[in-house]
Amino acid sequence: MTSGKIDEPIKPQGGLKGVNLESLLESITLLAEDDGRSIEELEAEALAAEKQREEERRAAYERLGLIDRGFPRRAIDCLDEVTGDPWKKALRDSYRLVLTPGSIIVLNGRYGTGKTVLSTFLGRIMYRRKKRVLYTKAYDYTMALRETFNGNGLESDVMKRYKAPYLLVLDEYHEVKDTDFAGAALERLIDYRHQNGKPTIIIANYSPAALEDRLGPAIVSRIHLCGTIITCNWTSYREINYHPRE
Incomplete structure (x- = not known):
């Protein structure tokens, strides 16, 4: 049975009055x-x-x-794990150029050498510098252009998306079929970026002998002017870290 009175909060006895604060x-x-x-x-x-x-x-x-800018999750998760003197040297050489307006950096070589991770590392550096960055597959870029032929968007909007970032990574360049349309579309994009002071990274798995022929004389001449080709021919990290079941 309650008294009907509203319970009052219990007040502490004494408070700090008389307490020695130093004590x-x-x-x-x-x-x-x-x-x-x-x-x-x-x-x-x-x-x-x-x-x-x-x-x-x-x-x-x-x-x-x-991730929102297209960089692969797997590459992001490996950013601080890839080691080795050849990879570090490639990173130093490409870092200097990614700060150079209009440069073209080609990372070419066998699978598993950390080319995508290296480009993602450079993307992170530019992202931290508040620069716009974008990663895409070269094939996806050419397919996005082809889709506009069917009324799916405007070619100018597609071009704008890939022209805009300060740093653009075009991965799997070798997967694009060597056609007049694809070759011209990639050359036009890379030339625009070069002329407007925006670095571009191209990742490919061509043999050294076939590389310049597949890139084309226009792109190669711009690389000689302001860029580099880094041949990633060291041991594959995938092979090093592969442990089959016994």
Whole structure:
């Protein structure tokens, strides 16, 4: 049976009146030191934990940003795992050029050498510099243009999407059939980007002897002017990390 009165919050007895604050702080310090750590150490630990959480949040947003711009999840997850002196040298050489307006960087060679990861690494650098970046398969670009022939969008809109980013990665260049349409479409895009000071990375798996012939004289001449061809002929990381069941 209740009295009908509204329960009042219980008030603390006494409050801080008459409490020696210095003594209270000393008691808290002693409590903190019970596990061997001082207030300063606990504060430093809390700040370090907060910094780590902030770095993890930033990394998560960065990963989502790169995925949204087409970069493969698998390549993003491998960004800090690929090692080896040849790969690092290729990264240094291409990093210098990706900062050069209008440069064309060709990463050519066998499968599994980390070409896509390397281009994603460069994409992350430019993304952190607040530059617009985009990754696509060369085949997807030419197919998007072909779709406009059927009334699916405008060719100018497709071209605009690939012309706009500061850095464009055209992967699997070798998968595009060597036709008048595809060759001209890729050459036109790369030339526009070159003339307007925007770096382009081309990834291909041609043999060294066939590379320049497949790229075409117009692109090759621009590479000689402002770019490089990096032959990725070191051991495949996929082969190194492949462990078949016994």
